[in-house]
Amino acid sequence: MMERPKVAFFDLSCCEGCQLQVANLGEELLDVLGLIDLVEFREVMSETWEGRYDVAIVEGSVVNEESEQRLREIRRRSDLLIAYGSCATIGGVNGMKNRKPLPEVQQEVYGERADWFPTDRTRPLHQLVKVDYFIHGCPIHPQEFIKVLKSALAGLPYQVPDYAVCVECKFNENVCLYDKGVTCLGPVTRAGCNAWCVNNGNVCYGCRGLVSNPNRAGAEEVLREHGLDAGLIANKMLMYNAAMEPCDE
Amino acid sequence: MTQALIAKTKLADLVSFLALCGKVVGPVPLGHGQFKFAEVRSLAEMALDYIPTILPPKKYFMPQYETLLRYDGADGQQMQAVVEVEELVLFGVHTCDLAGIQCLNVVFSDRPRDLHYMIRKNHITLIGLECSDYCDSYASCAMLRNHLPKGGYDLFFSELSDGYFVDIKTQKGEQLVEESGLFEPVSDAAREQLQELRRAKKQIFRSEVPIRYQDIPRLFDETFDSDVWTRIGEKCLSCGNCTNVCPTCYCFDVMDEPDLDLTRGRRIRVWDSCQHETFAKVAGDESFREQRSDRKRHRFNRKFRYPMKRYKRMFCTGCGRCSRSCMAKIDLKETLGALMEERG
Numbered sequence A: 001m002m003e004r005p006k007v008a009f010f011d012l013s014c015c016e017g018c019q020l021q022v023a024n025l026g027e028e029l030l031d032v033l034g035l036i037d038l039v040e041f042r043e044v045m046s047e048t049w050e051g052r053y054d055v056a057i058v059e060g061s062v063v064n065e066e067s068e069q070r071l072r073e074i075r076r077r078s079d080l081l082i083a084y085g086s087c088a089t090i091g092g093v094n095g096m097k098n099r100k101p102l103p104e105v106q107q108e109v110y111g112e113r114a115d116w117f118p119t120d121r122t123r124p125l126h127q128l129v130k131v132d133y134f135i136h137g138c139p140i141h142p143q144e145f146i147k148v149l150k151s152a153l154a155g156l157p158y159q160v161p162d163y164a165v166c167v168e169c170k171f172n173e174n175v176c177l178y179d180k181g182v183t184c185l186g187p188v189t190r191a192g193c194n195a196w197c198v199n200n201g202n203v204c205y206g207c208r209g210l211v212s213n214p215n216r217a218g219a220e221e222v223l224r225e226h227g228l229d230a231g232l233i234a235n236k237m238l239m240y241n242a243a244m245e246p247c248d249e
Numbered sequence B: 001m002t003q004a005l006i007a008k009t010k011l012a013d014l015v016s017f018l019a020l021c022g023k024v025v026g027p028v029p030l031g032h033g034q035f036k037f038a039e040v041r042s043l044a045e046m047a048l049d050y051i052p053t054i055l056p057p058k059k060y061f062m063p064q065y066e067t068l069l070r071y072d073g074a075d076g077q078q079m080q081a082v083v084e085v086e087e088l089v090l091f092g093v094h095t096c097d098l099a100g101i102q103c104l105n106v107v108f109s110d111r112p113r114d115l116h117y118m119i120r121k122n123h124i125t126l127i128g129l130e131c132s133d134y135c136d137s138y139a140s141c142a143m144l145r146n147h148l149p150k151g152g153y154d155l156f157f158s159e160l161s162d163g164y165f166v167d168i169k170t171q172k173g174e175q176l177v178e179e180s181g182l183f184e185p186v187s188d189a190a191r192e193q194l195q196e197l198r199r200a201k202k203q204i205f206r207s208e209v210p211i212r213y214q215d216i217p218r219l220f221d222e223t224f225d226s227d228v229w230t231r232i233g234e235k236c237l238s239c240g241n242c243t244n245v246c247p248t249c250y251c252f253d254v255m256d257e258p259d260l261d262l263t264r265g266r267r268i269r270v271w272d273s274c275q276h277e278t279f280a281k282v283a284g285d286e287s288f289r290e291q292r293s294d295r296k297r298h299r300f301n302r303k304f305r306y307p308m309k310r311y312k313r314m315f316c317t318g319c320g321r322c323s324r325s326c327m328a329k330i331d332l333k334e335t336l337g338a339l340m341e342e343r344g
């Protein structure tokens, strides 16, 4: 039998919830583990690995010098790099700190000891190193993780859908939240989660990031018609997207 | 027998009879005034007084995700065509949706014929249900001549005071009528009631936009460069709702999904939409319809103009779903009105 690919998980700044999603895969986890040689995964094992990784799966965003060095080192040692979870793919909730001047943020969190904790603006991985695959989501959708992993191992591209969550929401025949008098970011958010939140009675928060060319003015108009003011609209849109480079928007 | 009657008191027995024979699908309420076609076991689960379901019955003819073939690359490249079929009875399909299925039939039997569609279609029994009144104000079935039955069913039910007038169109329908033992011959009184229903409908259903059916394609011909497209292009969010819910949209993408062993897998087709930016993109990142306004204009022309040339029918049934589900409130009837106004 061919040697199984060496796969490692790493985490930068994040809540590690996405890694838990893998640990929670259940029966499918056994199938995945049969396919790979898991060499590092702090969430479920204590071993580490000194050699080369076939696939590095990196969770979390880069928020300081130390994590930047770490990411570059992982990239140097990996054939493929997968950005895993919203923090890694778009900056995610961590991006909120980019909405204020850094010293102000530092002051707010660390107070007098702000100097002890040097920090940078939040950056998703692809703003620093080459990323081969993106698994969006907060947390990631387990079925998409399996899809992307299979693509990576088979050497196939994975095309993250570049259309709205509404598409998958319609496939599932949910009553649209706007018809229930609730606002939802589905129309401007990138699909791929199978409208997970809406299927389960929640709104779409936009955790996968905006589609590549959202109709911002149109979406704001729709939200405004539903009684949201400009500040609230910006807050909704930026909860996950504040760390995107201007050119990404 | 080409016509029959069934008493309202026997309708529940009919549904139970059908459910004993196989899978029955009918309109089920979802709350908030919305409905979907879903499996039912009894009449009580259904709401026969329903507005068009979120997704039209096309989901049974052409599922959202459909396996076309399974492949195995372990020893060369082996492929096995797959048609996932099941025997189905669709109960309570309105005339607009019957028209939608007829459109799909025309397209998928055009060359190259789509065998997956053709095979699946043969396993579906269609029982229609006439609307005595408008479902809601989004409908434009009369403008498109779909408020009255025009075939495309096995059985068709029209509601009378204490029963349903049943038109029997196919052998399959006739068999159901005979085997269930729940129907009776039509009476003169029933015939008179049906005529009365149709007379009343003539008063209720009038072309919802002041334009004649045969003049619609020319309207689109003459307004190709209209500002209306720019205006709705600015509003459109490209969410794809209008095409996903449309009973006559049939565009799809095809992709391979490997199994976990990475040597086997399946080729699937997934609904796609001309409203997505990626849809018209070709090599080198060129796009045929880069602007939202181009994509919106394309959708309307695809409903009212292009298929008229190729198939001599319009691919809008007037079901109103696109307007009902549009995130930007782009309304089909309003759009037609705006185009007419602009043309003068």
Ligand code: SF4
Residues within 6 Å of the ligand: A165, A166, A167, A169, A170, A174, A175, A176, A177, A178, A184, A185, A186, A187, A195, A198, A204
């Ligand atoms: S609930 Fe949200 S995702 Fe679903 S159709 Fe409505 S806006 Fe789109």
Ligand code: SF4
Residues within 6 Å of the ligand: A137, A138, A165, A189, A190, A193, A194, A195, A196, A197, A198, A203, A204, A205, A206, A207, A208, A209
């Ligand atoms: S529905 Fe929206 S918030 Fe929920 S997982 Fe999908 S993209 Fe994220």
Ligand code: SF4
Residues within 6 Å of the ligand: B051, B052, B094, B095, B096, B097, B131, B133, B134, B135, B136, B139, B140, B141, B142, B146, B147, B318, B319, B320
């Ligand atoms: S659009 Fe016309 S045929 Fe269709 S459900 Fe409404 S009233 Fe009935």
Ligand code: SF4
Residues within 6 Å of the ligand: B242, B245, B246, B247, B248, B303, B315, B316, B317, B318, B319, B320, B321, B322, B323, B332
């Ligand atoms: S274009 Fe709109 S009204 Fe016409 S068939 Fe499609 S969804 Fe129904």
Ligand code: SF4
Residues within 6 Å of the ligand: B235, B236, B237, B238, B239, B240, B241, B242, B243, B275, B322, B325, B326, B327, B328, B329, B330
């Ligand atoms: S439903 Fe409305 S907003 Fe969505 S793509 Fe269609 S026209 Fe645009």
